[in-house]
Every structure is written in C-alpha cells, then in structure tokens.
Amino acid sequence: MQLYVGIAGSILCIIALAITLLKSGFGDSAKYKLLNLFGGACLLYYAVIERAIPFIILETIWMSLPMTILISDWMKKNGLKN
Numbered sequence: 001m002q003l004y005v006g007i008a009g010s011i012l013c014i015i016a017l018a019i020t021l022l023k024s025g026f027g028d029s030a031k032y033k034l035l036n037l038f039g040g041a042c043l044l045y046y047a048v049i050e051r052a053i054p055f056i057i058l059e060t061i062w063m064s065l066p067m068t069i070l071i072s073d074w075m076k077k078n079g080l081k082n
Helices: 002-022 030-050 053-077
Strands: none
Touching: 002 030, 030 053
16 A cells, blocks of 8 residues: 555655646646645655655655645635735
C-alpha cells in the first residue's frame, strides 16, 4: 500500500512540474500548489514508512512551502491579512 502512495505522490509532483513547463503562469496557480502539497504529503508518508531521513526532510519542506502560500493567499482573500 505505501508503495502505491509513494508512486501516486511522485506522479502528482511530476504532473505539476510538467504542466508548469508547458503552460505559462500555471506555477502561480492554486492547482499547482495543491498538486505539490498532496504529492509531497504522499511522498512524506512513504518516506516516514521507509525511515528515509533525508527524504523526510526534503518532503517536509516540499509540502510546507505550498501549504504556507495557500494559507497566506486564503487569509488575504478573506480579509484576515493585509
């Protein structure tokens, strides 16, 4: 099961990268950030199961960046942040 989660995460991150390279402006979209967030979450789960410490560090950062931006954008949109 965890192997399939890891593969799914890899596919999501690759899709995000491919669309960004093929479609101008996609890298700024919420869809791009969500693909990276969920892809990173799947890969983080896999890394934790496999106890791959360097990969855990990488995926924690990979997930944290789009999550932080999505939360910040949501707060701005809802008037909770200047």
